[in-house]
Each structure stands twice: as C-alpha cells, then as structure tokens.
Amino acid sequence: MGWSVNRSWCEQGLECEQGLECEQGLDPPEIKEILHLATLNELEVIPLVQTFGHMEFVLKHEALAHLREVALFPNTLNPHEAESLALVGAMISQVMELHPGARWLHVGCDEVYYLGEGEASRQWLQQEHNTKARLCLSHIKAVACHVLARHPATRPLVWDDMLRAIPEDQLSASGVPRLVEPVLWDYGADLDVHGKALLMEKYRKCGFLRLWAASAFKGATGASQALTPIEHHLRNNVQWLQVAASGPADMLQGIVLTGWQRYDHFSVLCELLPVGIPSLAVCLQSLLNGGFAEDVKAKVENFLGISNLEITDFTSEGAGSFPGSDILALVTHVGLHLRSSVDALLERDRYVTGWFSSYHRRRKLIHPVMVQHIQPQALSLLARWSTLVRELEAALHRVFYPDTVEEWLEENVQPSLRRLQGLLQDLREAASPRQLAAQDP
Template sequence: MEEKTVRDSSPFEFHLVHLDLKGAAPKVSYLAEIFRLFHVLGANGILLEYEDMFPYSEELKPLQANDAYSPSEIKEILNLAKLHGLEVIPLVQTFGHMEFVLKHKEFCHLREVAMFPNTVNPHREESLRLVSKMIEQVIALHGDLQWFHIGCDEVYYLGEGEESKQWLQQEENTIEKLCLAHMKAVANYVVSAHPTVKPVVWDDMLRGISEETLTASGIAQLAELMIWDYTPDFAVSSKATLIQKYQRCSFPKLWFASAFKGATGVNQSLTLIGHHLRNHQQWMKVAESSPPGIIRGIALTGWQRYDHFSVLCELLPVGIPSLAVCLQTLKNGGYSEKVKEDVEKFLGISSLEIDTFMSDISGTFPGSEILSLVTQIAFYLKPSVDELLENNRYVTGWFSPYHRKRMKIHPIMIHHFQPDALRLLTKWTAVNEDLQTAMEKVFYMSATEEWMEENVQPSLQRLQGTVDDLDRAIQALS
C-alpha cells in the first residue's frame, strides 16, 4: 500500500474525494481511469457515498438501484483505490436522507413522519436493526476499514412524528436528546461489532446543542465529527469557535468537508471553479488557526443530487477541473499561478478560467469530452434555439403558434428561416449524439437518459417541432 499521508504544504493528513453515487454513478471502467488522476492531483482517500448503488442483499435487496454495482465490482473499486493509495471510507445514511430506503413499501412504516421518506423513526427498534444490517452488509464487502461514515446530516422533521410528539411531552425530553440517542445507538453498534472501525458523523445536527448536553451524551467517545460548509465566504472565526466547543465536549479528532461541485444550484450543469476555490481557501485558514493535531483531514464533496428525488447537478467529469484546482491548492498550501499551470498540464487544458465559466473547453483528462460537449450545450443550445424561435421576426411574425396550428405560411417566408432551422437542427442533433456516445462510456444508460431529458431534449424538441410544423405547412401549400 502506498503512503497515504499528504505531505507537501497541506495542513491536512487526508484529502478525501467524495463520490456521491445517488445520481450518475460512474462505471467501474471510468473509476479505473479517474482514481489514478485523483492520486496524481493530491488525493489520498475516497469518501464513498453508496446510497442505492450498493448491492444490498436478502431483505435489503429492494434498496438496490437497477444499475447498482455487483459485489465483484465493489471489490474491483476497492482494489483500484488501494492500487492508487486511496483510503476508502464508506458513507451510509442512517438517520436523515433516508429516501432511498423509506420510499419502498417494505420500509415506509419506519418513517418518522408517515408522509415523508426523509427521516427514520428513532423510537423503533426495527429502525436500528435496519440501519445495522445496512452497515453490516457494507462493512462485510470492505474488509479492512479504519472509518465508517454514518451520515446523520439534515435530519428533517425529527420530533414531528406521532411517537416523537408523545415522547417529547415527557419532562426533560428534547429533540436534541432524541437526535443524540439515535446517533449514539448507531455509532455504538459500529464500535461494538467492529472495534477497529471509527464512526464519523456530519456535525450540523450538533452545532446548536449545548456543551453540557453534548458532553453528557457520550457521543464524543464513539464518533469523530465532520464539520461541513460549502460557501465561499464563511467566517473563519465562527468555525474556530465551533472547533473549540467540540474540543471542550471531548471530541478527540475532527474532519472538515468542503465542496468541489454540486453546491451552487440544484440543477447546475457547469462548475464555477472560483466559488469552490474560495471555499477551500477559507478551510485552509480554519486549519491554520486550529490547535495542532485535532484536524484529521478534509473531504472534498462532489454532490450529484441535492437529495434522492432531485435532478442531477454537475456530472463528475464536468467538475474535474474544479477538483484539480482545489486538491492542488490544498497540496501546495495555497493557490498560485504555478498551481494553475500545473492543473492545466495535468488535465491537458490550454487555459483555465477561475472566475468565469469557460465557453470553449477541451482537455485530455478522462471524461474531458463530456465537459466540452456539456459546455457547448449550456452556452449555445438553448440560446440559439430561443434566438430562432423567439427573436427571429420571420418566425414570430409569420409562423406563430396560431399559424403553426393551422398550417398556414406565406411561401416567401419559408426561405427566410427554414435554412437556419435545418442547420441548427443538424448541428444540435450531432452534438446530442456525440454527448450520448461520450456519456455511455462513463455512465449507465439511466443517467445518460436523465441528463439528456433534462438538459438537451427540451430545446431539441422545440426545434424539431418547428421544423415538423413547417414541413406540414409546406405540404399544405402544394
């Protein structure tokens, strides 16, 4: 196994790249290419958020997506990670963000609020049995683990279920205690069943809890916290205060979580590098102001959906330049012209733009063709179709929806916009086919279809519909 510690000028021992598999999960063949690049750029770990891509079995089989990895593919992913010196930390949600479990009829009775599949009911023993089985199946395929991330962020609607309402009526019972009790039960399960594995939890549900309650819960003896903030301008002093609080509550080690993509808009298709670079620069300042030895590492999150039911945001290949800039900035202890030049060299990009979206981008890194084509689509497809159908006076004046419905057109007007419409349709159909081919090398068909339906088809269908209506109107003339 290669040395995992990031030396150079980084304040962190671990740089984890987060792979969010709840949308557009990459094929193993693509991970084989990209893990090598992660290592070269300065990563030494993967935070692997499986969601429904894990091959759950027996009574958990319904949790599997149709495209879920097989057990042998999981083994291959773990071997590839090891080959490239990447420590793997699995992430399995066990409290909030449980939609991928609680949407199924087999498990919907375990919802905190009957209507909503977000949060598991912490009062039921069956809830703990369910998440314990999930953890057990994941650990069984992983073998030698040091950490296991049990999620527990954004536990929405906690305390709003019928059982919680009754429980909260008893004196001294609070939502904070309810939250801590479930977290502790899950962490306790991991530690008891696997003494060499340390649970990690997101910190957001604990930020507002008093030091007294947090200390009394004993959670600090069981789990390490991962403090997350994806904004580019958060106050360093507020994080320093939070770290001091967690220290006083006896948490021996803390992790940070930044974002390299997937945190700037629920349906964002391109990644603004500058936003994420500034986020990492803030985290470096926090690390520098922290007591020595308390910060274990940083996870660079790359969200693929905001939750199980939302649309896809930036695809992984689209976020690679941002990931490269952020990893190299961490590794070199700051951003510089040299970092920019090194990233351009590693990715085969001629000129990287930090503070604007690049309208024309090509590279040689795995998946760069997807970035190039997605950029074309984001910059030119919708605007060019809108320009033709909404701003071309011949279309708006002589081939309006009224005309199209009745198949009426002045013959001379055909020559004013039919060539433009056909040229556009030919061009965008070709780009569509090229992107589909490029995406099918990296992603499963379901992800390709979803991204195309969301981002390409609306404009292409508008264009095709106009051309078809024009053909019918021309035929009606003859």
C-alpha cells in the same frame, strides 16, 4: 498546522449513479475493483451509509414506509422503532462486509428533517426533559455503538449540522463525543471563518478528540447545475484552509472534498464527474499547496493537459487530455450554446416572431415565402445539434450506466431539441397545400 489533506475517498452517492428507479447499485465485484484501484493509487476508501436522514432510497419502498418518522415523507427514519436500528445495522453489515479493514465509516446523520414531528416522537417529547436534541443524540449514539461493538477498529464519522445548535453540556453528557468524529461541512464561497473556528472550539470543549472539515469540488451550487463553477469551489476550499489555521491545533484530521451527484435521492443529476475533474484538481492542489498561486495553476494545467485553465467562467471548452475531457468539452458546448441558440431562433428571429408566432403556430397560419426564411435555419440548427448530441451520447455511454445517460440527456438536451422539432412540425403542417388553401384572405 497539525493536519493534512487525507487521501481518502467517500463513496457517497454511488447508489444514485444508476438513476432513481434502479435498485441494482454497484455489484460486489465492482466494489472490489474500486477498492483494488484505490489501493494501487494510494487512496484509502471511507464508505458512507446514511442511517438517519437522507433515507429516501430505503424508506420510499412500501415495505419499509412504516419506519418513516413522518408517514408522508421518506427522508427521515423513525428513531423509536427497534426495527429502524435493525435496518441500519443490516445496511452497515453489508457495507462493512465489502470494506474489510476500513478505518472509518461515515454514518451520515445530516439534515434529519421533520425529526420530532412523528406521532411517536410527539408523545415522547411530552415527557419531562425530553427534547429533539436528546432524541437526535440518542439515535446517533445507538448507531455509533452498533458500529463500534461489531467493528471496534472502525471509527464512525457523522455530518455535524444536527450537532451545531446543541448546547455544550448536552453534547458532553450524551457520550456522543467519545464515539464519533464530526465532519463540519459548509460549501459556500463566503465562509464564516471565525464562526467555524468557534464551532471547532465548542466541539473540543464538548470532548470530541478529532474533527474533519468538508468542502466541495462540484455540486452544492444548484440542483440542476450542469457546469462546475471552479472559482466558487476554490474560494470555499481556500477559506477552509483559513479555518484550519485558526481553529484548535491538532484536532482537524483532514478535509473531505465532497462531489455531489444529486441534492437528494429524488432530485435531478447535477454536474457529472468528468465535468468536475478540473475543479477537483484545482481544489486538491490548492489544499496541498496552501493556495492557488501561479505555480499551482501551472501544475494543474499540466496534470489536465489544459493550456490555459479558466476558473472564472466556462470558456475552457475543447481543451484537456485527462480521462473524461471529451465529455467535459461536449457538455460545456451544450451547456453554453444549445438552449441559447434555440432561444435565439424561436424567440428573437424576426421571421419567427413576426410571421410564425405562437398565435400563427396554433392556427397553422403562415405566408408561404416565410417558410423559405425559417425552415432552412431550423433544419440546419437541428442537424448540427443532433450530430453533436450523438457524439456526446456515445461518450457518456462509455462512462455511465444507460439510465444515467438517458436522464442527463432528457434533462439537458431533449427540451431544446423538442422545441426545434416542434417548430419544424408546425411549419410542415402550416405549409401544406390543404392548410394554405384553408387560410382566410
């Protein structure tokens, strides 16, 4: 087919791992250790730094807010400000200093929302022949030229979504096809294979010499998704294989298997990396072997130490011997059973719904005998989940920064535990002698 799965790893999202407020990121020694481990495992790192859209991690700061395209929104950089390119250049320099010899640098440029809506852009667009497409291409060109001028051996990669609708003649005339390699991304389970092949052909006609595809092995299926739907990602990657087989020969350099940690800088965490490792193994082996036949499935199960990998649902809990499999098992158990078990008690238990409803709880009213029906169940459920959550918290702390652990537990565990604790508190107050004596006959 003229292409292969490129054994590279984009560092996209690493700045988000430590939570929304933490500015520390990875220390240089940590990056050096990652690069060393990558080399030992025959992996080539492709760093990524956003340079246009998804700039919230920079533009959220008051000191840099004047570089926003639209003053209210921190996601898009104002391409008219000279200081904007200086900022991008400084970030690129920092990243490249820590990645000497990198053959590629991904400069992002996806989802440049509100481009053209800032005051400077509005005035610029009033001039003859100026369009949003031209504005977008001029910034991409400026960033790419900056990279190539200072790092001539490094090839810039860009996400392709801002390029898709631009006519061929404009793309060709811009000079951008000679400077960057587009990464065509689509994470859906029902890919338009024919449409993607036509898009690749369009890019070829515009003068792009090399293209990349981007699938996903986790993320992309829900901003707050906790468990990875392997079948969805498997279908996505298999369909990208079909695109590769039907597109222009020898253009596709590889497939970037993205693994999202957040939808954007301000969103919650989606699937943690240990949770997505089985999906990563399935998708990688499917790409390498041209599909997910039984022999490929057996190979993945052997890699992961899973006796029977389930790809259609989340029932493979408690299995696996790969690093992080303990987190996967605990997260799966929480994801499948915590909220549902609490809902069953609070919303479907006949004693709670019949004798200690929200009406009773607000007024602290309860028949004393009902305390004996409700309280033991609630205490048992709380004790069982508290024990499991302590085990999960300890496992998470072995892998993640403390604020990542705090955030994930706050989003996925604490709401259900607080509901149980609230029920028990209301029971104690309603069952107090003073409250029982005060109840109307």
